[in-house]
Amino acid sequence: MSLIGKSVIRTDAVGKVTGKTPYPSDVNFEDQLWMKILFSARSHARIVSIDTSEALAYPGVIAVFTAVDVPQNSYGLIMPDQPVLCGPGSDQAGADIVRCYMDNVALVVAETEEIAAAARDLIKVEYEDLPAVYDPYEAMKDGAPQLHLNTPKNILCHYRIRKGDMGSAWQQADVVVEGEFHTAYQEHAFLQPEAGIGYIDDEGRVTVLVAGQWTHEDQEQIAHALSLPLEQVRVIYPAVGGAFGGREDMSVQIVLALAAYKLRRPVKIIWSREESIKYHHKRHPISIKAKWGARKDGKLVAMEAEVVGDAGGYAYTSTKVLGNTNMMVAGPYEIPNAHIDTYAVYTNNIPTGAFRGFGGPQGAFAAEGMMNRLADALGMDPVEVRRVNLLTDDKLAIVGTPMPKGVTIGPVVEKCAEESGYWQRKNDTFERLPVEQPADPAKRRGVGFACAFKNVGFSFGAPENCWGTIEIHGDATIEKVVVRHAAAEVGQGTHTVIMQMAAEAVGVPMEKVELIASDTAFTDNSGSVSASRMTFMAGNAIRGAAEIAVQKWKDEDRPAVGVYQYRPPKTTPYDPKTGRSEPNFAYGYVAQIVEVEVDIETGHVDLIRVISANDVGRAVNPQQVKGQIEGAVVQAQGYAIMENLISMEGRILNPYLSTYLIPTVYDIPKEVKSVILEYADPIGPWGARGMAEMPFLPLAPAIADAIHDATGIWIDRLPLTPDRVVKTLRENGIGVAFS
Amino acid sequence: MYPAKFDYYRANSVEEAVKLLAENSDAKLLAGGHSLIPAMKLRLTQPALLIDIGKIDSLKNIKANGSLEIGALATHARVAASADVKKWFPALANAASLIGDQQVRNFGTIGGNIAHADPASDPPTVLIAAGATIHVRGASGTRAIAAEDFFVDLFTTALEPGEVVTKIEIPNLSGRKSAYAKMSHPASRYAIVGVCAVLSMEGDTCKEARLVVGGAVAHATRLSEAEAVLKGKKLDAAALKAAADAAIAQVGDDAMGDITAPADYRRAMVGQYLQRAIQSALG
Numbered sequence A: 001m002s003l004i005g006k007s008v009i010r011t012d013a014v015g016k017v018t019g020k021t022p023y024p025s026d027v028n029f030e031d032q033l034w035m036k037i038l039f040s041a042r043s044h045a046r047i048v049s050i051d052t053s054e055a056l057a058y059p060g061v062i063a064v065f066t067a068v069d070v071p072q073n074s075y076g077l078i079m080p081d082q083p084v085l086c087g088p089g090s091d092q093a094g095a096d097i098v099r100c101y102m103d104n105v106a107l108v109v110a111e112t113e114e115i116a117a118a119a120r121d122l123i124k125v126e127y128e129d130l131p132a133v134y135d136p137y138e139a140m141k142d143g144a145p146q147l148h149l150n151t152p153k154n155i156l157c158h159y160r161i162r163k164g165d166m167g168s169a170w171q172q173a174d175v176v177v178e179g180e181f182h183t184a185y186q187e188h189a190f191l192q193p194e195a196g197i198g199y200i201d202d203e204g205r206v207t208v209l210v211a212g213q214w215t216h217e218d219q220e221q222i223a224h225a226l227s228l229p230l231e232q233v234r235v236i237y238p239a240v241g242g243a244f245g246g247r248e249d250m251s252v253q254i255v256l257a258l259a260a261y262k263l264r265r266p267v268k269i270i271w272s273r274e275e276s277i278k279y280h281h282k283r284h285p286i287s288i289k290a291k292w293g294a295r296k297d298g299k300l301v302a303m304e305a306e307v308v309g310d311a312g313g314y315a316y317t318s319t320k321v322l323g324n325t326n327m328m329v330a331g332p333y334e335i336p337n338a339h340i341d342t343y344a345v346y347t348n349n350i351p352t353g354a355f356r357g358f359g360g361p362q363g364a365f366a367a368e369g370m371m372n373r374l375a376d377a378l379g380m381d382p383v384e385v386r387r388v389n390l391l392t393d394d395k396l397a398i399v400g401t402p403m404p405k406g407v408t409i410g411p412v413v414e415k416c417a418e419e420s421g422y423w424q425r426k427n428d429t430f431e432r433l434p435v436e437q438p439a440d441p442a443k444r445r446g447v448g449f450a451c452a453f454k455n456v457g458f459s460f461g462a463p464e465n466c467w468g469t470i471e472i473h474g475d476a477t478i479e480k481v482v483v484r485h486a487a488a489e490v491g492q493g494t495h496t497v498i499m500q501m502a503a504e505a506v507g508v509p510m511e512k513v514e515l516i517a518s519d520t521a522f523t524d525n526s527g528s529v530s531a532s533r534m535t536f537m538a539g540n541a542i543r544g545a546a547e548i549a550v551q552k553w554k555d556e557d558r559p560a561v562g563v564y565q566y567r568p569p570k571t572t573p574y575d576p577k578t579g580r581s582e583p584n585f586a587y588g589y590v591a592q593i594v595e596v597e598v599d600i601e602t603g604h605v606d607l608i609r610v611i612s613a614n615d616v617g618r619a620v621n622p623q624q625v626k627g628q629i630e631g632a633v634v635q636a637q638g639y640a641i642m643e644n645l646i647s648m649e650g651r652i653l654n655p656y657l658s659t660y661l662i663p664t665v666y667d668i669p670k671e672v673k674s675v676i677l678e679y680a681d682p683i684g685p686w687g688a689r690g691m692a693e694m695p696f697l698p699l700a701p702a703i704a705d706a707i708h709d710a711t712g713i714w715i716d717r718l719p720l721t722p723d724r725v726v727k728t729l730r731e732n733g734i735g736v737a738f739s
Numbered sequence B: 001m002y003p004a005k006f007d008y009y010r011a012n013s014v015e016e017a018v019k020l021l022a023e024n025s026d027a028k029l030l031a032g033g034h035s036l037i038p039a040m041k042l043r044l045t046q047p048a049l050l051i052d053i054g055k056i057d058s059l060k061n062i063k064a065n066g067s068l069e070i071g072a073l074a075t076h077a078r079v080a081a082s083a084d085v086k087k088w089f090p091a092l093a094n095a096a097s098l099i100g101d102q103q104v105r106n107f108g109t110i111g112g113n114i115a116h117a118d119p120a121s122d123p124p125t126v127l128i129a130a131g132a133t134i135h136v137r138g139a140s141g142t143r144a145i146a147a148e149d150f151f152v153d154l155f156t157t158a159l160e161p162g163e164v165v166t167k168i169e170i171p172n173l174s175g176r177k178s179a180y181a182k183m184s185h186p187a188s189r190y191a192i193v194g195v196c197a198v199l200s201m202e203g204d205t206c207k208e209a210r211l212v213v214g215g216a217v218a219h220a221t222r223l224s225e226a227e228a229v230l231k232g233k234k235l236d237a238a239a240l241k242a243a244a245d246a247a248i249a250q251v252g253d254d255a256m257g258d259i260t261a262p263a264d265y266r267r268a269m270v271g272q273y274l275q276r277a278i279q280s281a282l283g
Helices: A013-017 A053-057 A113-120 A166-172 A215-226 A253-263 A273-279 A318-328 A360-378 A382-389 A409-420 A494-506 A534-554 A622-642 A699-711 A722-731 B014-023 B036-041 B076-081 B083-088 B090-097 B102-107 B110-116 B123-130 B224-230 B237-254 B263-282
Strands: A033-039 A045-051 A061-065 A104-110 A124-129 A155-163 A175-182 A195-200 A206-210 A233-236 A267-270 A286-294 A300-312 A337-346 A423-426 A429-432 A443-455 A466-474 A478-485 A513-517 A560-566 A587-599 A605-615 A671-677 B007-010 B027-030 B049-052 B062-065 B067-071 B133-138 B141-146 B151-153 B164-170 B176-184 B191-202 B205-214
Touching: A033 A113, A033 A253, A033 A273, A045 A104, A053 A061, A053 A113, A061 A113, A061 A253, A104 A113, A104 A253, A155 A318, A166 A286, A166 A300, A166 A337, A175 A360, A195 A253, A206 A215, A206 A253, A215 A233, A215 A253, A253 A267, A286 A318, A286 A360, A300 A318, A300 A360, A318 A337, A318 A360, A318 A443, A360 A382, A360 A443, A360 A699, A382 A409, A382 A429, A382 A443, A409 A423, A409 A443, A409 A587, A409 A605, A409 A671, A443 A699, A466 A494, A466 A534, A478 A494, A478 A534, A494 A513, A494 A534, A534 A560, A587 A699, A587 A722, A605 A622, A605 A699, A622 A671, A622 A699, A722 B263, B014 B027, B014 B049, B014 B133, B014 B164, B062 B083, B067 B083, B076 B083, B076 B090, B076 B102, B076 B110, B083 B090, B090 B123, B090 B176, B090 B191, B110 B123, B110 B164, B123 B164, B123 B176, B123 B191, B123 B205, B176 B263, B191 B263, B205 B224, B205 B237, B205 B263, B224 B237, B237 B263
Parallel strands: A033 A267, A206 A233, A300 A337, A478 A513, A605 A671, B007 B049, B027 B049
Antiparallel strands: A033 A104, A045 A124, A061 A104, A155 A337, A175 A286, A195 A206, A195 A267, A286 A300, A423 A429, A443 A587, A466 A478, A466 A560, A587 A605, B062 B067, B067 B164, B133 B141, B133 B164, B176 B191, B191 B205
8 A cells, every 4th residue: 555656635625625614714703803904104214103092982993002012022033123013112122113014003903894994094103204225236335224223234144155266267168148137026926815813712822823834933923022931822724825935924923912912802804915915025026147157068167146135124034035046046057166145135125035936936047047048158958058067966066065865957857858849869969849930920939948956944054843743543453543743734735745644654544544733732843834845844754753653553552652853964054254055955856848939029928838847756646746836837927927016115006916917827828747757855755855846946047048049039037028028129129119 | 895885776768767867966877787886896986876777678689780780788798799790890799709708798788888988998999990879868869979989088988967878880891801909908808909900992902991999098099190091002011010100109198008018018019909900800
């Protein structure tokens, strides 16, 4: 019997399809109150005073909370640099300053949502405007407004990579290419806007039922802000309607806990779509200046890059995201000489943070853009130029240390080319086949290539571990197996996969497995569902726990309980001067080939076909793996072509799905061919790697390459909207000129 | 949002609707509701009374007899599927088929659509190109308005208070070649730019061209400069390019822009879609 590699039907499928599964907005208590948040009306200002008297006098209003009501007025995933509520009177230094429009100023709790909204509009806030800065390059200049104490020039972090000898490196290069790449904001646009309910549970704990990605981290941040011991705070995740990194940081968690704690009554909130888009973080727009050089045979000799990411008003996970970009900007290649500077910079824009790929897509856009330009300049096939340079187990990564064993980017690239139908292999050489052009002269087709790697798990020395518990119940025979695990089911199928792995590890059919999940009162810390880590981490934790439980079962313990904490090999942070580090313990590898049709008169880029080859180590549930590949491709298509978040002086101008366009059935590719490769990871459970982010990474650079193939023009700024494409083509003499 | 409170009355005849409109200054007609209800939910309009004309069956007919007559309550889906419309004026059937999605087309009506006069709507563009006539009835009787004079500005028509659109009449276009070319907004499917061409040809030569643009400007408008350029010309690439340039020049600063399609882009696309409409009409 093996459940590993079987596409079992998701355990949450029936409930979700029939509408029975409760999401946070579906949960109600009889005596519940409703909350509305007053957000900042300025991008950078000191709050002089807040007058809540009219709001408090409004019939049906129960309470209005401001900064003075927060026991410890700060929070933040990597550093507590953001006030829970901005305003005067709190003991937190700088908490009276709003630094972006998403800062919370006051909470109104009332008998109904309508009353709370009406009363919110009666709150009078007196602001004293401060000079603001919206461009990270401007923010880094002397004399720019400084957002946070101890952060001169607003530089939240600066990473360096110094490898080899740049003095002589460029002389070895026969070809040097340069480019300036600009990526854009992206909104997570998960199906379920932020919602939750805070209450006091039967054991007196401040409890928040909410959608998130890491129960125990939410619990910690709530406990910190409320100055409560951890065990007096409880976090429960019901079904979560998508996350993609957008729920890694706090949204409604702390404010719900605060209101429930103060009022001892259930308090509920549901954000509108507009609130969701305006008030949670975004993918980082990153600018990258890059220069790469290679010998005639394609061998890379040197690269340099300057990477500047807009962090917005608060840190969120910017230091980690830009840490990733700092490495990913060199691609999965062996490069003997490198010089990289990477900055995350505070501005008065919306904060930026985690989003599927976590800094990798931006790095890949530049790295793959450079490789495709080198191929073009050298007259080499893009697949061949990769084959000369790709990392292997024996080569040193850009951080000066060997990769974790199991580097498979070489075979992944070759498989992708072979399976695509656009290349043929002759002897040991890959050759591009010509692509058929449409009869309509306005339409041009092109094919593009890109590849990437994505770390699995937390990086750069961050504490990394995952707990799992297996209980075997029964007497002579096993009646049931209970798994306790905190992994958040955000729609990715992790609960199904955890139950598959538990059944396999104990050796029982899946029907015997029960899951108790995502409640800090009943499960240990499993870490976040992020960094493509949960299958890898949970699988190893469950295997460990099952081994103990099975032994205890044999020893006739009833129930036989195994509790296990999996700890992967240690990672290390960047050396501040050279960037040398052992950044990660595992990777997934991916390559993509796309065919696009460019309408050179209108600028429309139609993504026709995508071939995505992914080394997932072991596909525990192949149907779920395919779903992740197709989902990542479509989300990356939006990022590359359609999604155009407009921020003007820190304010988002299109916070609606009618104006912030994401792909629909009208837009998605006619075919996404998922090539699932299973080259086992040496330390992955049953060989599995993480895979949910990596298919996102190569798509945008592959599309840019295909546009170049179709038109001869490189476009290095995202998104590739029709007006941008048509303008760029016309500037380069393609398409019909107009005044 | 929920709409503000309103009263509801169902009219069983055009006469009754006209009477109710005359008696209630703050009333609106409800047909398919696909423009009115969203506007009410956004509180952009807050009528005290809705007069539902949706059950007046006499306004739903489509018939071809000397001219093509389309009742004001014909849904977009029926217009798109009608054999008479496809035969008489295929550009209109095509335009109707491109509106919104199937659910919108099943409810939205051609009369409601033109009375609402959304600048990004498709029917006004093709109806002006066809030289259609809009028949209306008010308290003082009936009158006929040329489609070209009907659309006055953003969401503004030549309808007087109390008038009801009853039918749309399209003249005999036999021998003309026509087509509608449209760039759809990816979310709403409204026209970012829509151009309709109705051509009278003598061999390769254009005797007369009626060219109308919608979406890019405040209301559907004849591209008279481009029409003049093509009159008496062989419709080769150079002539089309000259017409496109003339159209772009005529649209000029009137081009509207938004986040999805800035004004300069829309203006340029008027030229492209003009050429596409003509090419499509010529087959």
